[in-house]
Amino acid sequence: MAEDWLADVRKYVADADETVVAAIVKYLGIALRNRDSSLVSFSDKKETDRVRENFLKKKLGLTDDDATLDAAIAGVGERMKEDRTKNRVTVYYLLARHFGLLNIFGGVAGAAGAAGAAAGLAAAGAAGGDADKDEEETAPVAPLAAAGLGAGAAAGGAASGSPAAASPTAVPPPSAAPAAPPPPASTAPQAVYSSGDDDEKAGGGMGWLGWLLLALILAALLFFGLRYCSKQEAAVAPATDEAAVSETVAPADSAATPTTTAAIPEGAGVVAADREGKPMLTVYFDTGKSEVSNDLSTAAAAVKTYLDANPAATLAVSGYNDPTGNAAANAELSKNRARSVKAALEKLGFAPERVVLEKPAETTTSGTDNSAARRVEVTVKG
Incomplete structure (x- = not known):
């Protein structure tokens, strides 16, 4: 767009x-x-x-x-x-x-x-x-x-x-008093410095105020420096991995949760992860849609490599939906999403007999963000 x-x-x-x-x-x-x-x-x-x-x-x-x-x-x-x-x-x-x-x-x-x-x-x-x-x-x-x-x-x-x-x-700008404490995080150092300057001129002979002002400014600079460093360390992922706005956790169902955590996209997208030492894919969809994201071609590389190295392994493709709307329509939507992923994998060179549609015990996922529920999981069997 x-x-x-x-x-x-x-x-x-x-x-x-x-x-x-x-x-x-x-x-x-x-x-x-x-x-x-x-x-x-x-x-x-x-x-x-x-x-x-x-x-x-x-x-x-x-x-x-x-x-x-x-x-x-x-x-x-x-x-x-x-x-x-x-x-x-x-x-x-x-x-x-x-x-x-x-x-x-x-x-x-x-x-x-x-x-x-x-x-x-x-x-x-x-x-x-x-x-x-x-x-x-x-x-x-x-x-x-x-x-x-x-x-x-x-x-x-x-x-x-x-x-x-x-x-x-x-x-x-706020007026500063001689015994004022260090400014909070939301107070700009420039405003504190300006107010202290006015007091210095008005106080005539109060030379100690300049030293107090300098100490306050140094404390503020130290505070902002430490805060900036902590924000850099707290970043969720590097810029190349921040592919989506939402970083909500995966569904609470342990059987459907990958062992590695990745960002869940809003709408269509593909996330590659590992489960029990084997690569897997989670394909996400827009609300009410079954079109597969173009990201699948890149994300599926690790799965293709694993299948090539393990001739006996197959892929299980299972579709899920969120709990909103008509239950019967949702069940059909889950099935269509799984079929779309199978067809897309076959176009990428996966042998049809090694890509198997597998209906999960519960296709509707509740208790989590709906964007995480609208998905198809591709897992390695064998």
């Missing part, structure tokens, strides 16, 4: 960093190939929860409480409410900029954006919950207070010299 992601981001941030946008596009990977998964539905609580858990917590490494993170997501949704297509790339750019963490994607560390986020979140209430999309019930999201993203945008504009610097919503 051809899409000018940078142009879409620049509808909201005129000087958006092209390098950062490209890094976010690479992070999202195959999620952008599917129209549905390339957009964010702010009325779907499961979707916004996924953004909070997988992007804000896992990728950005944020440790704020859920209410604070939900408020930031709701604020982006409120800002984009007039946009019919809420592109996931734009949403993630605005969230990373809001928390001053564009540097994770190769941008400049956003201290001004972090200061705006702190002021906005202090005035914002927690976002309201949404009904589950699978039950087709939606409720409006409580928008983040206008001070939230507006203040962050104004602070970011002041740092870049854009017209937003003159906006009345810009956050004024």
Whole structure:
């Protein structure tokens, strides 16, 4: 799907960093190939929860409480409410900029954006919950207070010299007291330094204040340095493996769970793993669909190598579905998905007699994310 992601981001941030946008596009990977998964539905609580858990917590490494993170997501949704297509790339750019963490994607560390986020979140209430999309019930999201993203945008504009610097919503620098404790993570070092400078001029002869200011700045720099390092170590996977947005765990059923954990794509995709020392494939599908992702040709290489080295081995192909919708239709869909995978494997050179359709005891998988339930498992037998 051809899409000018940078142009879409620049509808909201005129000087958006092209390098950062490209890094976010690479992070999202195959999620952008599917129209549905390339957009964010702010009325779907499961979707916004996924953004909070997988992007804000896992990728950005944020440790704020859920209410604070939900408020930031709701604020982006409120800002984009007039946009019919809420592109996931734009949403993630605005969230990373809001928390001053564009540097994770190769941008400049956003201290001004972090200061705006702190002021906005202090005035914002927690976002309201949404009904589950699978039950087709939606409720409006409580928008983040206008001070939230507006203040962050104004602070970011002041740092870049854009017209937003003159906006009345810009956050004024806090005044520092001589005995003030080190600033919290959301306070920008630049704001602390500016306030201390004013006190130095007004205090006349209080030379010790300069040393106190220097100590505070050094403490803040040390804090941000340690936090940045911890975020790098906490990254879920390298950029080349971040093929999807969702990193939810595999189904709870131990008989259907691979021994190695891999990211589950939203919609169609293929994940290669090992089970009991043998290669296996898990092919995921879009809702209600049985078309096999083109990723199968690459992912199946290890399975082909194993079969070539073990002439007696065969492949068992088993289809599954999520619990939503009509049970009879779901059962037929599971069967069609398994048949589609068998046909695709045969096109890749697998001998038909070595690819066997095997109906599992339970084709419907519940108690897990629906994207993980819509799958076909290809396992080695013998």
